[in-house]
Amino acid sequence: MATLETFYEVMRRQGITRRSFLKYCSLTAAALGLGPELVPQIVHAMEAKPRTPVLWLHGLECTCCSESFIRSAHPLVKDVVLSMISLDYDDTLMASAGHHAEAILDEVMEKYKGNYILAVEGNPPLNQDGMSCIIGGKPFTDQLRKVAKDAKAIISWGSCASFGCVQAARPNPTRATPVHEVITDKPIIKVPGCPPIAEVMTGVITYMLTFDRIPELDRQGRPKMFYSQRIHDKCYRRPHFDAGQFVESFDDEGARKGYCLYKVGCKGPTTYNACSTVRWNEGTSFPIQSGHGCIGCSEDGFWDKGSWYARQSDILQFGIEANADQIGTTAAIGVGSIIAAHAAVSALKRAQHKGDV
Amino acid sequence: MAPLDDAKPVATPDEEGTAAPAAGRFLKAIYVYEVPVRVWHWVNALAIVVLSVTGYLIANPLPTMPGEASANFLMGYIRFVHFAAAYIFAIGFIGRLYWALVGNHHAKQLFRFPFWDRHWWGELFLEARWYLFLERKPKLYVGHNPLAQFSMFWAIAVGSVFMIVTGFALYSEGAGQGSWQDTLFGWVIPLFGQSMDVHTWHHMGMWAILLFVIVHVYAAVREDIMSRQSIISTMISGVRTFKDAEAPADEEHERPVKKAARMG
Numbered sequence: 001m002a003t004l005e006t007f008y009e010v011m012r013r014q015g016i017t018r019r020s021f022l023k024y025c026s027l028t029a030a031a032l033g034l035g036p037e038l039v040p041q042i043v044h045a046m047e048a049k050p051r052t053p054v055l056w057l058h059g060l061e062c063t064c065c066s067e068s069f070i071r072s073a074h075p076l077v078k079d080v081v082l083s084m085i086s087l088d089y090d091d092t093l094m095a096s097a098g099h100h101a102e103a104i105l106d107e108v109m110e111k112y113k114g115n116y117i118l119a120v121e122g123n124p125p126l127n128q129d130g131m132s133c134i135i136g137g138k139p140f141t142d143q144l145r146k147v148a149k150d151a152k153a154i155i156s157w158g159s160c161a162s163f164g165c166v167q168a169a170r171p172n173p174t175r176a177t178p179v180h181e182v183i184t185d186k187p188i189i190k191v192p193g194c195p196p197i198a199e200v201m202t203g204v205i206t207y208m209l210t211f212d213r214i215p216e217l218d219r220q221g222r223p224k225m226f227y228s229q230r231i232h233d234k235c236y237r238r239p240h241f242d243a244g245q246f247v248e249s250f251d252d253e254g255a256r257k258g259y260c261l262y263k264v265g266c267k268g269p270t271t272y273n274a275c276s277t278v279r280w281n282e283g284t285s286f287p288i289q290s291g292h293g294c295i296g297c298s299e300d301g302f303w304d305k306g307s308w309y310a311r312q313s314d315i316l317q318f319g320i321e322a323n324a325d326q327i328g329t330t331a332a333i334g335v336g337s338i339i340a341a342h343a344a345v346s347a348l349k350r351a352q353h354k355g356d357v
Numbered sequence: 358m359a360p361l362d363d364a365k366p367v368a369t370p371d372e373e374g375t376a377a378p379a380a381g382r383f384l385k386a387i388y389v390y391e392v393p394v395r396v397w398h399w400v401n402a403l404a405i406v407v408l409s410v411t412g413y414l415i416a417n418p419l420p421t422m423p424g425e426a427s428a429n430f431l432m433g434y435i436r437f438v439h440f441a442a443a444y445i446f447a448i449g450f451i452g453r454l455y456w457a458l459v460g461n462h463h464a465k466q467l468f469r470f471p472f473w474d475r476h477w478w479g480e481l482f483l484e485a486r487w488y489l490f491l492e493r494k495p496k497l498y499v500g501h502n503p504l505a506q507f508s509m510f511w512a513i514a515v516g517s518v519f520m521i522v523t524g525f526a527l528y529s530e531g532a533g534q535g536s537w538q539d540t541l542f543g544w545v546i547p548l549f550g551q552s553m554d555v556h557t558w559h560h561m562g563m564w565a566i567l568l569f570v571i572v573h574v575y576a577a578v579r580e581d582i583m584s585r586q587s588i589i590s591t592m593i594s595g596v597r598t599f600k601d602a603e604a605p606a607d608e609e610h611e612r613p614v615k616k617a618a619r620m621g
Contacts, residue, residue, distance in 0.1 A: 242433040244431030299552070
């Protein structure tokens with residue numbers, strides 16, 4: 001059960017020295033892109049504030065957000081889970097199970113009414129009365145609505161909770177619906193990505209605890225500090241784009257030289273995320289660095305905006321998969337043919353009535 | 358019908374230019390397109406060509422450039438030309454909109470869609486029948502015929518607004534959050550869903566305008582040859598001349614040119 005211990009007290013109890021604690025605060029500030037003058041603020045927050053209870057629900061999902069989250073390096077996920085927040089309910093990480101686990105939900109909701117953060121991974125399916133996702137014998141939709149009612153704020157983890165993602169792709173038989181379309185009366189922070197970057201996830205939580213407010217959000221409800229620029233804007237291959245040097249096909253000379261992946265369908269120019277700066281797995285790499293284009297997993301409509309291997313996306317409304325240029329060229333040829341025929345008939349008509357006009 | 362050659366040109370219109378719908382009246386020349394309209398037309402035409410070519414090359418880049426990245430800037434130049442032409446296109450459009458307010462009534466026609474005018478629709482279908490070879494001869498027009506007005510309104514007036522709004526929305530992605538492009542047009546991206554859809558629609562918009570251009574050029578050349586008034590030269594000199602004596606269908610608004618000197 002959650003206690004009202006502060007982060008600092010918990011850390012000291014775990015045998016962490018004050019020196020290590022301060023170092024940790026500095027690292028966290030750096031990870032958040034904050035200046036050194038804000039480190040004391042983080043220290044103060046950690047020392048003075050009681051840990052915030054977080055309830056982490058899992059809907060229709062693949063758990064890749066959790067997989068990503070537990071790999072956070074700065075801050076280490078162990079510090080986040082054990083020291084910073086009080087992760088009171090997360091059915092994939094918690095030790096207890098069954099009724100015992102479900103009972104914690106009610107307990108926290110009652111004790112910290114209006115003061116806990118709800119983190120949602122995955123999304124609720126609304127068709128068939130929500131029967132496509134059952135948690136503890138009840139539809140996930142019910143659980144989500146119930147827990148959201150008294151939450152202080154909601155974090156939508158991943159593209160599923162934020163935009164719908166794979167399970168909401170055409171034709172979306174279960175009517176998987178992003179969280180913000182089901183819960184409309186709470187502040188919602190969208191952290192899209194399939195999965196989101198681990199450091200982005202822990203960074204968002206750290207920010208909320210340190211400053212006791214939700215981070216500044218953009219028009220689509222994403223934290224500006226991680227989602228205000230496109231992959232393309234900070235891509236290390238950008239000079240090759242500007243130079244007009246492209247990978248024409250995988251395994252060609254351009255691919256070996258690390259040219260821009262634009263022509264083989266990289267979605268970097270239309271995808272807002274921090275991959276090209278924060279990178280993945282402790283900053284080791286990210287898709288473009290390993291030679292594959294970005295697939296745009298953190299964008300709305302991801303999965304229906306293919307192909308991942310062509311610059312222009314398919315337009316599914318036309319029944320067959322075609323892109324804007326194919327449709328445009330077809331129309332231009334059609335109109336051109338009609339005009340040629342029309343001109344021919346016009347000339348004939350004119351010859352027929354020569355002298356009339 | 359009697360050969361049109363037989364229709365006798367009546368004397369030049371009287372100096373006051375009073376409306377005289379009497380049959381056989383010969384409106385030799387009417388000043389239609391003022392200088393700003395003509396300048397805009399050709400600048401805009403050039404901008405559309407440049408924007409279409411560079412826009413196509415942005416979506417479908419040229420083959421890879423050899424050498425070091427630091428020695429090349431092809432994509433950068435293509436994008437620069439696209440953005441520069443886009444600013445000319447957008448500023449030109451605003452200028453044209455201004456001239457619709459202060460210019461003559463022909464300058465307003467591009468922005469008008471007389472949806473409730475039954476008579477206008479009638480003439481539109483008559484013009485369509487002329488193009489389908491179902492009419493022996495088209496009506497005379499001082500300004501645009503209704504069919505031309507209809508397509509210009511949708512392709513150029515509405516089409517330009519669409520391309521400018523989606524274009525600046527895409528530009529705002531590079532200009533960054535907080536830029537004036539983002540403040541004014543950034544809302545377009547969530548409206549369409551995401552950036553990729555705005556790209557797709559911007560691209561479709563180009564094809565729509567290009568289809569209009571194809572039809573427009575063909576119709577202008579054909580009308581110049583086959584219809585009863587000047588078309589191409591009018592967009593250069595501003596003066597509409599007529600090949601026969603009948604009164605134009607939209608004549609009631611006109612005051613004939615007083616002297617040839619006015620043409621210069």
